[in-house]
Amino acid sequence: MTAQALIQVLASGLLMGLIYALIAVGLSLIFGLMDVVNFAHGEFLMIAMYATFGLVLWTTLDPIVVAPFVVGLMFCAGAFVYVAVVRYAMRTKANAGMVQIFSTFGLAILIQGGAQYFFTPDYRSIKTSWLGGHTLDLFGIFLPWPQIYGGLISIAAFAALSLISRTDFGKALEATREDQGAVALVGIDRNKVFAIGWGLGAALVGLAGTVLAIFYYIHPQVGATFGTIAYVTVALGGFGSVFGALVAGIIVGLVEAITALILPPTMKAVGIFALYLAVVFFRPSGLFGKL
Amino acid sequence: MTDSTLTSLKLRGDAFIAKRRRQLVVAALVFAAVACLPLGIRDVYLQNVLILTLLYAAVSQSWNVLGGYCGQISLGHALYFGIGAYAASVLYVNYDIVPWFGMVVGGVLSAVLAVGLGFMTFRLKGHYFAIATLVIAEIGLVLVHNWDFVGGALGIQWPFGQDSIWTLQFARDKVPYFYFALGLLVVVWLVTYFIENSRWGFWWRAVKDDPEAAESLGVEVFRSKLAAAAVSAFFTAVGGGFYAAFVSYIDPESVMSFRFSLLFALPAVLGGIGTLWGAPLGAAILIPLTEITRSYLGGSGSGLDLIIYGALIMVVALAKPEGLLSLFTRKSGGKA
Incomplete structure (x- = not known):
């Protein structure tokens, strides 16, 4: 294989990895804030993809233009899920971990069923968009524009996240994560911070959804595929670590691209999963996780 | 220790033994009642639902050993x-080995694998x-x-043959499957019943409640988890082998997808x-x-x-985190 072909593979892997990081970071953020794993995370992605598809169809605007609306919508959806479901799951004393897992799993199945009911199990795709189908020729290396756009969006989102920690809200978030009881004493409403945290997490995965909708098929099960990758990414990077999600996302993208070179395409996930297992075997809390 | 405390201890012990006996009697009555169901239910579709209910009850009880206890x-x-289903299918279809044996092979393979994986994951x-x-x-x-040897994405079709208890193939009448599934549930239930009060049972609950404290009291936490994983995996695989014989056709998605987990x-x-x-109880509600x-x-x-x-x-996870069984049981033990 030529060096050029290798660079081609690594560059596509890197771009996809940045998108994986964007999908995963919301999950990690929510866990870091309140120790809850949202097993409906992939379904949030699916909702965002359908929302993008629907808005594009309805307004005939480009997916990039409707993206802010979808992200806003997802913020509300995330906050709503916290208020309507997770808040109650956190109140239980008996089997707390189990209740969190299964209440969000139930939600995931409910959302999948809802998508099937309203949109049918058919595969859909956005036929025309500014970026769809176009590639960039960079000295003989071909990169699809939607993926480049996704990579850039992801970098921008991570930059914005690192700035948020300097704002008042970022400080409130950090304080709530440190000590949920003490923040109440300084007048921070814990429930409000959690709701905004869920909104933010859903908005981030929603942003990834608006990107994926440009070049990926949209169907009720699409969340399951990306959901599993998101859990692996977060566990690999360390639950709760934003930086870990970025690094792990890139690693996952690169490993997936390399695996696809060596193994048959149906087995491309094996490389990621094996790497993940190898890492957690030596570092049970992931690369950047706190124990 | 005074006489009176000794007497009260003995009384408590007697009450405990009586409670254990009562549980056995209740189990015998429940299982006997379930065993009579096929006499009244002749509809094949309903019989299918009953068989699946019993099977999932048994497998879920196996899961419960590791997940619950x-x-x-x-x-x-x-x-x-899946390993159980594939072991039984490959051995029967390729080598003519009866599924009774294939299930056990699958069970042993699964138990060994569970212990091996436990070294990584526990x-x-x-x-x-x-x-x-x-x-x-x-x-x-x-x-x-x-993996082409086990049929890859196409899966494995069991050949049509004579109805026989040896090959667990009953094309006309589903009732034998019903009794096999019930038998499996009874076996798994009895295993849990006896383990519950063995040293392992106490160790498992200690590991569940507080692994650090258990460790400090001399519980071998890691080995406890391995033992639970082995028992749990064994019976899950046996259930898988039975399922393969029951449905006569398996492919990767139909026995190993996440839906089943x-x-x-x-x-x-x-x-x-x-x-x-x-x-x-959960299976009796959920599966039908x-x-x-x-x-x-x-x-x-x-x-x-x-x-x-x-x-x-x-709704159930949020409304009844302790599970629906808590609706039926009084706060047992009382002062104890």
């Missing part, structure tokens, strides 16, 4: 179910463990998909984890409900059955 939430038990805590089990099962699914955990979670009757909604509402892929299924899981 020992507190290690596995989201990857479909792996062991250092992980909480969500990290759950996700690792999910990922391992996914790897297994992909590998089986690409969830299906094995849910009855125990709905009924009450770490209890003798939680998984059977999902099977019937699926055939009446989900036939066209409308998704209504999934909506009901998902909503049910959420």
Whole structure:
């Protein structure tokens, strides 16, 4: 294989990895804030993809233009899920971990069923968009524009996240994560911070959804595929670590691209999963996780 | 120690033994009543639902050994179910070995694998463990998909043959399957019943409640988890072998997909984890409900059955975190 072909593979892997990081970071953020794993995370992605598809169809605007609306919508959806479901799951004393897992799993199945009911199990795709189908020729290396756009969006989102920690809200978030009881004493409403945290997490995965909708098929099960990758990414990077999600996302993208070179395409996930297992075997809390 | 405390201890011991005996009597009555069901239910569709209910009750009870008693939430038990199904199918279809033996082979393979994987995963805590089990099962699914020896994506079709108890093939009458599934449930129930009060049983509950404290009191935490995983995997695989014989055709998705991992955990979670009757009760509610909604509402892929299924899981998890069994039991022990 030529060096050029290798660079081609690594560059596509890197771009996809940045998108994986964007999908995963919301999950990690929510866990870091309140120790809850949202097993409906992939379904949030699916909702965002359908929302993008629907808005594009309805307004005939480009997916990039409707993206802010979808992200806003997802913020509300995330906050709503916290208020309507997770808040109650956190109140239980008996089997707390189990209740969190299964209440969000139930939600995931409910959302999948809802998508099937309203949109049918058919595969859909956005036929025309500014970026769809176009590639960039960079000295003989071909990169699809939607993926480049996704990579850039992801970098921008991570930059914005690192700035948020300097704002008042970022400080409130950090304080709530440190000590949920003490923040109440300084007048921070814990429930409000959690709701905004869920909104933010859903908005981030929603942003990834608006990107994926440009070049990926949209169907009720699409969340399951990306959901599993998101859990692996977060566990690999360390639950709760934003930086870990970025690094792990890139690693996952690169490993997936390399695996696809060596193994048959149906087995491309094996490389990621094996790497993940190898890492957690030596570092049970992931690369950047706190124990 | 005074005489009176000795007497009260002895009384408490007697009460405990009486309670254990009562549990056995109740179990005998319940299972006997269930055994009479086929006398009244002749409809093949309903018999199918009953068989699946008993099978999932048994497998969920096996999951309960690791997930409920020992507190290690596995989201990857479909792996062991699949190994059992594939072991029985490959041995029967390729080598003419009766499924009775194939199931046990699958069980032993699964138990060994569970111990091996346990060395890797039992250092992980909480969500990290759950996700690792999910990922391992996914790897297994992909590998089986690409393994031509076991039929790859096409799967394995059991040949049509004479009805026989040896090959577990009954084309005309489903009732023998019913009794096999019931037998499996009784065996798994009895195993849990006896383990519950053995040293392992106490160790498992200690590991579940507080691993650090248990360790400091001399409980071998790691070995306890390995033992629970082995028992749990063994019976899950036996259930998988039976399932293969029952449906006569398996492919990777139909025995190893994540759907099954969830299906094995849910009855125990709905009924009450770490209890003798939680998984059977959960299965008795969940399986008929999902099977019937699926055939009446989900036939066209409308998704209504999934909506009901998902909503049910959420409502029960949120409304009754201890499981539905807690509706029936009084606060046992009282002052004890």
